[in-house]
Amino acid sequence: MNEKIPNVRTRFAPSPTGFVHIGNFRTALFSHLWAKHNNGTSILRIEDTDQNRKVEGSIEYLLRVMKQMGIEFDEGYYLKNDGSMAERGQLGPYMQSKRLGLYTKYAAELIEKGSAYYCYCSEQRLDDLRKEQTALKKPPMYDRHCYNMSSEEKEKMAAEFKTAGKNPVVRFLIPEGQTTIHDLIYGDITYEHKTLDDQVILKSDGFPTYHLAVVVDDHFMEITHVIRGDEWIPSTPKHLLIYKALGWEPTQFAHLPLILNPDKSKLSKRQGDVAVEDYLDKGYLPEALVNFVAFLGWNPKTEKEIFSLQELIADFELTNVNRAGAVLDINKLEWVNSSYIRTKSAKELVDLLIPYWEKFGVEIKKFKQDYLEAVTELEKERLKKLSEIGERTGYYFKQPEYETSLLTWKKSTPEDAKVKLTELSELLSGLDESKFTKADLEIAIKEFIAQKNYDNGSVLWPLRAALTGQEKSPGPFEVCATLALGLGKQEIINRLGIAIQKLT
RNA sequence: GGCGCUAUCGUCUAAUGGUUAGGACAAGUGGUUUUCAUCCACUAAAUCGGAGUUCGAUUCUCCGUAGCGCUACCA
Numbered sequence: 001m002n003e004k005i006p007n008v009r010t011r012f013a014p015s016p017t018g019f020v021h022i023g024n025f026r027t028a029l030f031s032h033l034w035a036k037h038n039n040g041t042s043i044l045r046i047e048d049t050d051q052n053r054k055v056e057g058s059i060e061y062l063l064r065v066m067k068q069m070g071i072e073f074d075e076g077y078y079l080k081n082d083g084s085m086a087e088r089g090q091l092g093p094y095m096q097s098k099r100l101g102l103y104t105k106y107a108a109e110l111i112e113k114g115s116a117y118y119c120y121c122s123e124q125r126l127d128d129l130r131k132e133q134t135a136l137k138k139p140p141m142y143d144r145h146c147y148n149m150s151s152e153e154k155e156k157m158a159a160e161f162k163t164a165g166k167n168p169v170v171r172f173l174i175p176e177g178q179t180t181i182h183d184l185i186y187g188d189i190t191y192e193h194k195t196l197d198d199q200v201i202l203k204s205d206g207f208p209t210y211h212l213a214v215v216v217d218d219h220f221m222e223i224t225h226v227i228r229g230d231e232w233i234p235s236t237p238k239h240l241l242i243y244k245a246l247g248w249e250p251t252q253f254a255h256l257p258l259i260l261n262p263d264k265s266k267l268s269k270r271q272g273d274v275a276v277e278d279y280l281d282k283g284y285l286p287e288a289l290v291n292f293v294a295f296l297g298w299n300p301k302t303e304k305e306i307f308s309l310q311e312l313i314a315d316f317e318l319t320n321v322n323r324a325g326a327v328l329d330i331n332k333l334e335w336v337n338s339s340y341i342r343t344k345s346a347k348e349l350v351d352l353l354i355p356y357w358e359k360f361g362v363e364i365k366k367f368k369q370d371y372l373e374a375v376t377e378l379e380k381e382r383l384k385k386l387s388e389i390g391e392r393t394g395y396y397f398k399q400p401e402y403e404t405s406l407l408t409w410k411k412s413t414p415e416d417a418k419v420k421l422t423e424l425s426e427l428l429s430g431l432d433e434s435k436f437t438k439a440d441l442e443i444a445i446k447e448f449i450a451q452k453n454y455d456n457g458s459v460l461w462p463l464r465a466a467l468t469g470q471e472k473s474p475g476p477f478e479v480c481a482t483l484a485l486g487l488g489k490q491e492i493i494n495r496l497g498i499a500i501q502k503l504t
Numbered sequence: 505g506g507c508g509c510u511a512u513c514g515u516c517u518a519a520u521g522g523u524u525a526g527g528a529c530a531a532g533u534g535g536u537u538u539u540c541a542u543c544c545a546c547u548a549a550a551u552c553g554g555a556g557u558u559c560g561a562u563u564c565u566c567c568g569u570a571g572c573g574c575u576a577c578c579a
Contacts (some may be wrong), residue, residue: 053579178550179528189508202577210579234509234575288542295517297516302518328516332528342542382540382542455538473541476539491568
């Protein structure tokens with residue numbers, strides 16, 4: 001239905017810092033969706049030019065999280081079956097620390113063309129300069145001190161650095177004029193060059209800064225669309241200028257709005273979870289997370305809300321992306337999640353639930369698969385996230401603890417509850433174990449209630465309470481049948497006995 | 505301080521130069537029900553402020569306000 005753009009190549013370019021920020025994930029998702037929507041190529045590039053922030057093993061970790069979320073990249077890095085990572089693609093290497101030669105080459109070319117220059121300024125001088133400028137309420141910018149030096153001075157500084165074994169940094173020379181960026185989401189934004197700083201593009205450790213690396217890499221990796229967070233909008237004119245200085249055709253840009261805390265500040269750890277892993281650990285399903293995150297800033301312009309990855313790929317359009325930041329609403333996430341939980345079979349769910357049961361202290365090996373599935377079937381429509389399973393289902397695995405008062409139905413008395421439970425105990429004792437199915441139990445108990453002319457609640461409430469020890473739970477017939485399946489009829493009689501005991 | 509972006513129910517958002525401004529989540533009410541959940545019905549809830557353009561603006565323009573982003577040899 002939509003027109004496809006040929007040969008789209010997008011990249012997700014995270015720094016290996018050890019966790020996957022949900023905002024970053026959204027960027028990765030959109031970038032991937034756009035590529036796949038156009039039958040294009042989705043690439044992973046690692047931006048590890050800041051050696052101080054590098055975290056060991058974080059790429060494998062990132063890959064694992066992304067894979068769990070259903071996203072795999074066509075080029076860049078992928079996880080092998082043994083869990084180690086490997087590179088693929090013709091335009092690599094896909095890690096910036098392995099491309100250093102390229103950056104120095106183009107930094108040199110820029111210097112040669114007069115679009116960049118060496119800067120010998122010390123950190124101290126830069127610091128003082130900034131302080132002075134801010135004190136005077138002027139925008140802190142480099143004063144081109146090294147650009148304006150005489151050639152003798154430059155030679156002197158170069159010699160000094162050489163004997164000291166130091167490298168000068170390279171700064172990009174912002175020309176005069178103005179630059180307009182044509183953002184696919186934000187439209188045209190024009191910047192006056194005089195507000196742009198002469199950015200360092202090559203650091204003294206020989207590594208490029210983001211600004212040079214991103215341009216060189218996007219160019220050689222033949223990226224067509226740069227999809228990134230909107231914090232990059234202000235540096236986009238600099239990138240455009242570097243493209244121009246190098247004589248390259250720039251990519252297209254699409255900046256994405258931020259994901260926010262409930263107070264509208266940038267999503268941060270202090271106000272909740274920011275890492276995709278945090279959400280996964282809490283028992284949000286990957287499909288739900290993908291669906292939810294996609295709707296933060298994008299919508300299909302229809303009333304459909306539940307989208308699989310494939311459906312997102314089919315319907316995703318950059319033009320439908322919003323410009324305002326979006327607050328992450330846990331309520332909505334829970335709703336999306338519960339709707340995905342309901343679509344899963346009990347069998348699938350059991351596998352996902354086992355770690356949470358174990359964390360809760362349930363010795364899961366003692367119980368049969370059948371039983372776990374039956375329990376799951378009862379709970380799945382009540383579950384907002386997987387991590388709730390433990391406390392919701394404790395009573396299926398051991399005698400529950402509860403206050404005696406729980407046994408009394410609100411319209412009745414403890415004495416009455418005791419009578420009903422005693423009669424119920426007799427009734428169930430006399431019932432063959434094979435009759436402990438939901439349907440048969442319902443028939444038997446309802447018949448008993450009718451015969452005695454009791455209120456439903458006066459019988460069913462104490463029964464349910466005695467079995468579950470919970471104020472809220474699934475209905476008594478299904479709980480009773482399920483319990484019988486896993487723990488046997490005798491366990492039910494025992495629990496009724498304990499309840500009667502408590503009421504005595 | 506400078507530059508930039510953004511602004512519709514509490515939240516995610518739809519729509520239009522003329523509508524009862526729509527949907528979803530959350531909230532509330534009622535029904536079903538032994539409880540919870542489900543389900544059904546219903547209720548409340550929004551165009552940041554001020555000018556201008558226009559017969560008419562929430563929509564277009566400007567100003568203001570607020571929020572956010574950027575302003576590093578971080579990305």
